[in-house]
Amino acid sequence: MNKVNISISIIFVIVISWIFYLTNFKQDSSLTVRYYSVAELSDISNQIDKVKVGGYIKPNSIVISEEDQLEASFFVYQNDDSVKVYYYGIRPDLFKDDAEVVVSGSFDNSQISATELQTKCASRYEGDLKNTEKI
Amino acid sequence: MISQIGSIAISLAGGLIFSSFLFLGLFNFLGKKNYLLVAERAILATCYSIFLAFFCLLNELLVSNFNLQYVAQYTSYETPMFFKVTALWAGQAGSLLFWSFITSIFTVVYIYTTLKRMNSLKFHSYLILAFIFSFFILLSNFIANPFDPVSADIVVQNGNGLNPLLQNFFMAIHPPILYVGFTGSAIVFVMALAASISKDITFDWVQSIRRWSLFVWTFLSAGIILGGYWAYNELGWGGYWAWDPVENSSLMPWLTLTAFIHSSMIQEKRGMLKKWNFLLATSTYLLVILGTFITRSGVISSVHSFTAENLGPMFFSFLSLLILYTVFWFFKRKSYLDTDDRIDSFTSREGGFLYNNLILILMCFTIMWGTLFPILSEAWDGNKIYVGASYFNQLNIPIGLVLLFLMGIGPLLSWNYTSKDILLRRFKTPSTISFISGFSYFLFSASFQLYVLVAIMGITFTLTSILGEFYKSYKKQKKSSSNVFVSFASMLLSNRHKNGGYIVHIGIVLIFVGFIGRAFEVEKEFSLAPGQQIYFANYTFKLNSIESEARDNHYAFLSNIDVIDKENQFLTNLKPEKRIYFYWNSDPEKRQPHSELDIHSTIQKDIYSIFSAYDAQKNLGYFKIMINPLVNWVWIGGIMMVIGSLFAFWPSRRKM
Numbered sequence: 001m002n003k004v005n006i007s008i009s010i011i012f013v014i015v016i017s018w019i020f021y022l023t024n025f026k027q028d029s030s031l032t033v034r035y036y037s038v039a040e041l042s043d044i045s046n047q048i049d050k051v052k053v054g055g056y057i058k059p060n061s062i063v064i065s066e067e068d069q070l071e072a073s074f075f076v077y078q079n080d081d082s083v084k085v086y087y088y089g090i091r092p093d094l095f096k097d098d099a100e101v102v103v104s105g106s107f108d109n110s111q112i113s114a115t116e117l118q119t120k121c122a123s124r125y126e127g128d129l130k131n132t133e134k135i
Numbered sequence: 136m137i138s139q140i141g142s143i144a145i146s147l148a149g150g151l152i153f154s155s156f157l158f159l160g161l162f163n164f165l166g167k168k169n170y171l172l173v174a175e176r177a178i179l180a181t182c183y184s185i186f187l188a189f190f191c192l193l194n195e196l197l198v199s200n201f202n203l204q205y206v207a208q209y210t211s212y213e214t215p216m217f218f219k220v221t222a223l224w225a226g227q228a229g230s231l232l233f234w235s236f237i238t239s240i241f242t243v244v245y246i247y248t249t250l251k252r253m254n255s256l257k258f259h260s261y262l263i264l265a266f267i268f269s270f271f272i273l274l275s276n277f278i279a280n281p282f283d284p285v286s287a288d289i290v291v292q293n294g295n296g297l298n299p300l301l302q303n304f305f306m307a308i309h310p311p312i313l314y315v316g317f318t319g320s321a322i323v324f325v326m327a328l329a330a331s332i333s334k335d336i337t338f339d340w341v342q343s344i345r346r347w348s349l350f351v352w353t354f355l356s357a358g359i360i361l362g363g364y365w366a367y368n369e370l371g372w373g374g375y376w377a378w379d380p381v382e383n384s385s386l387m388p389w390l391t392l393t394a395f396i397h398s399s400m401i402q403e404k405r406g407m408l409k410k411w412n413f414l415l416a417t418s419t420y421l422l423v424i425l426g427t428f429i430t431r432s433g434v435i436s437s438v439h440s441f442t443a444e445n446l447g448p449m450f451f452s453f454l455s456l457l458i459l460y461t462v463f464w465f466f467k468r469k470s471y472l473d474t475d476d477r478i479d480s481f482t483s484r485e486g487g488f489l490y491n492n493l494i495l496i497l498m499c500f501t502i503m504w505g506t507l508f509p510i511l512s513e514a515w516d517g518n519k520i521y522v523g524a525s526y527f528n529q530l531n532i533p534i535g536l537v538l539l540f541l542m543g544i545g546p547l548l549s550w551n552y553t554s555k556d557i558l559l560r561r562f563k564t565p566s567t568i569s570f571i572s573g574f575s576y577f578l579f580s581a582s583f584q585l586y587v588l589v590a591i592m593g594i595t596f597t598l599t600s601i602l603g604e605f606y607k608s609y610k611k612q613k614k615s616s617s618n619v620f621v622s623f624a625s626m627l628l629s630n631r632h633k634n635g636g637y638i639v640h641i642g643i644v645l646i647f648v649g650f651i652g653r654a655f656e657v658e659k660e661f662s663l664a665p666g667q668q669i670y671f672a673n674y675t676f677k678l679n680s681i682e683s684e685a686r687d688n689h690y691a692f693l694s695n696i697d698v699i700d701k702e703n704q705f706l707t708n709l710k711p712e713k714r715i716y717f718y719w720n721s722d723p724e725k726r727q728p729h730s731e732l733d734i735h736s737t738i739q740k741d742i743y744s745i746f747s748a749y750d751a752q753k754n755l756g757y758f759k760i761m762i763n764p765l766v767n768w769v770w771i772g773g774i775m776m777v778i779g780s781l782f783a784f785w786p787s788r789r790k791m
Contacts, residue, residue, distance in 0.1 A: 004478050004486055008493050015497045015534070019504055022526055031526045035509060035519035052521050069748040069757050070660060090660060090747040090759050093300070093371070093728045 033104060038078040041107060048107040058082050059097040076101060076112075084111040094119035138203055141191025142282040145232070148184035149272045151177050155265045162258065174261050175246060181268055182239035189236040192229065192281050196222050201291035205229055205281040211296035213688050218297045221307040224314065225297055227431070227446075228279035233311070235271045237318040242268075245322050249343055256340075259329035263460075267321055270453045278446060299689070299716050299729045305365040313358025313385060317423045319351035320388060323395075324420035327413055328461065331468045341403045344416065346784065348396050351419075353780040355389045360773030371730045371745045373658065373761040375769065378527040383506045384426025387499050392419045394495040401485045404550065410465075410472040411492070417461045422499075424454045429506065482553040487545040494538045501530040536589050539647055542640045543597030546604045564603060569596035582655075590651050597644050601637050608634075627782075635783025642779055645772030652740070652765030660747075660759045672762045674706070674742070675699040681749060681756050689729070690718040692749045694756050698735065698742060707735040711746035711758070740764040 022031055029050040036044075036051050058075035061082075065071035070089055075082040085103050095101070095117070105114035155177035162170035192205070196219045201207040209222040209229070224230045242264055250257055275281070285291055300306070326344045330336045362385070363375035376382060395415035401407050432447025465472075478485050504511075505522040512520040547553075547561040573592040577583065605626065612626040613619075627634050659671045668677035679695040692713040698706045712731040720726055735742040741763040748757040 002477060002479050004481060004489065007481070008489065011493060012497065015501070015530075019501055019530060022529060023504065023508055023520075023522060028525070030523055031529070032508075032520050032522050035521055068662070069750050069755075070662075090371075090745065090757070093730055 038081040052104045054102045087114040092119040144188035151181040185239045207291045207294040211294040228281035255335040256329040309361040316355030320420045327416035349784045388422040390499040394492045484548045539593035543600035565599040638779025642772045642775030649769030658761040673701040689714045689716045709733040709744040711744045
């Protein structure tokens with residue numbers, strides 16, 4: 001193996017090792033976050049620093065504070081399980097009942113204090129037909 | 136009637152592509168050329184059937200035939216004509232047909248141009264193309280048929296209409312441009328495999344696949360940049376890249392194709408790296424399909440994924456078969472692809488290209504690892520772990536900065552070997568200017584950041600190096616003409632390929648200028664009543680009024696904010712809006728709120744305003760303001776990239 005190939009191999013090994021270190025060994029909640037199902041969270045009583053949960057907004061569960069419109073709480077559900085989410089900040093335009101959401105934040109007292117709230121991107125939203133009449 | 140024709144056309148395409156397999160099999164066993172010709176015609180007829188189906192769907196969208204589920208879901212009577220056309224790719228079923236449509240155009244062009252010159256590639260090209268077509272036709276026929284009627288027990292009075300966020304010119308053209316890049320990479324894939332299987336890698340083939348790659352790369356680049364531009368100007372989160380799995384899926388093939396365009400130059404010049412180039416050319420399309428699998432399967436939770444999740448196993452099977460086929464032929468043709476790949480000198484142009492390839496592949500790997508980590512970690516111990524933007528930034532910022540310097544180092548190196556003296560002479564000016572700029576930043580910056588320092592040094596180094604190359608060529612041309620403009624034009628036209636590449640590199644350098652701005656972004660969320668003001672980031676934001684207005688297809692709350700700079704001078708007036716589409720609908724759930732941003736954009740910075748909510752009882756508006764420095768350089772750089780690529784791609788008069 002010539003020197004160019006040796007240097008390339010060394011760089012490659014260093015970067016790959018760095019990748020493995022970041023994802024598998026470094027304890028940093030900004031790097032990795034565990035995805036929980038709503039059912040899993042329903043069974044957990046202890047505090048978790050960072051969780052990520054996907055699901056749908058439970059109809060009629062959205063409560064917006066009268067004091068501050070940026071403050072909201074709602075329930076995210078998957079099948080029969082649901083978890084309460086508290087969020088402060090600007091909400092996405094597609095945030096409404098039954099919207100598909102992904103939330104990240106800390107979990108304590110059986111509720112998520114979300115720091116991130118994302119709804120399904122508009123370019124991927126496939127809603128039911130809105131202006132129909134049953135025959 | 137038209138929808139039935141469209142439906143029949145998709146079915147017919149299925150039959151035709153099946154028959155092409157049959158005739159390819161007959162040609163393979165009996166060796167009669169007529170069978171190959173019939174297979175070719177069957178593939179062409181498949182393409183024409185797909186064209187027909189596509190135009191039928193277009194017609195149904197334009198005439199608002201709400202008897203079709205797809206038309207009712209993505210258009211309404213109020214949808215402007217332009218957006219009725221763009222609804223073709225707004226949903227799953229339409230976008231899959233659109234994918235087949237563009238593949239068909241490429242296939243027809245490939246058959247009538249490239250394969251006319253390269254007969255030996257025909258059989259394997261047809262076989263692989265037929266396989267690709269059969270998969271997408273299968274999906275359009277049985278899984279996501281855009282001609283499916285609405286449920287028999289309802290009458291659709293009006294369609295849903297296209298989501299307001301998608302009613303934007305840039306969002307309208309972003310998907311088709313990206314799709315051209317995605318589907319075009321199939322031709323690169325087919326060419327690489329067919330030539331290797333047929334053992335017919337010629338100089339003409341290398342030039343041809345490079346031209347195809349450059350074309351595909353142009354569209355991939357433009358598509359990615361446009362996606363970012365749309366997200367920034369329409370989505371209201373103030374950024375253009377979030378390392379979302381779907382964004383990453385478009386970046387990965389771009390990186391491998393960029394690597395291929397560079398390393399195929401070594402194959403063209405010195406006949407080296409055949410195996411490596413085979414892997415790069417084929418992996419580009421495999422990554423496109425991997426990305427499509429991620430987007431359409433729901434296997435990774437992403438806000439960009441399509442809702443329907445039934446396509447996952449299909450795409451996974453398709454991807455697995457393509458990988459198996461590629462790997463099989465790679466090992467079978469290993470000895471044919473073997474070349475003497477010894478690159479001994481660090482200071483050679485080919486050495487520079489090799490390091491460039493290494494960096495691009497490492498970036499691709501870090502992104503792929505991060506994107507697929509939820510699947511891998513779940514398979515490993517049952518815990519689904521997502522990696523955040525911080526992971527991608529920690530790895531890709533330093534790797535990207537190395538790439539930035541390499542873009543400047545490459546032009547300073549000679550083929551085979553560059554002597555120490557020449558190296559010192561060529562590096563002197565770029566290095567000096569780079570150090571001066573870095574030192575100036577160190578002295579005068581209010582908030583020092585190491586990455587910013589390195590980025591500034593890299594930008595000035597690379598710009599000086601490329602502009603120096605231009606100047607050298609210009610001086611040569613100047614000898615034959617005294618006119619400055621004539622000399623400059625002949626310098627640019629003298630080697631379009633190389634100069635086009637340099638223009639692309641300048642574009643990437645400018646994008647890096649934009650990236651530096653991210654280090655200095657600030658934002659604030661606040662509420663104001665009319666007449667109130669707030670001071671933030673050296674600006675005073677004064678809310679003059681909040682008014683409301685019923686418009687044709689929405690109801691709007693209009694804010695009016697004066698921005699006053701720190702010298703107390705009026706700078707601009709911002710008018711972000713909160714709109715409610717379908718506001719006439721009695722069911723509040725069927726109304727669609729939308730924040731229409733207002734951005735005061737200059738070359739130095741953007742003042743980005745969002746009207747997020749309105750409390751009518753208190754007459755209070757909720758706003759978010761972001762100060763985003765240097766963002767416009769990303770778009771300027773993106774435009775330069777595309778111009779440079781087109782310049783390199785455009786055929787010269789001599790060749791024509």
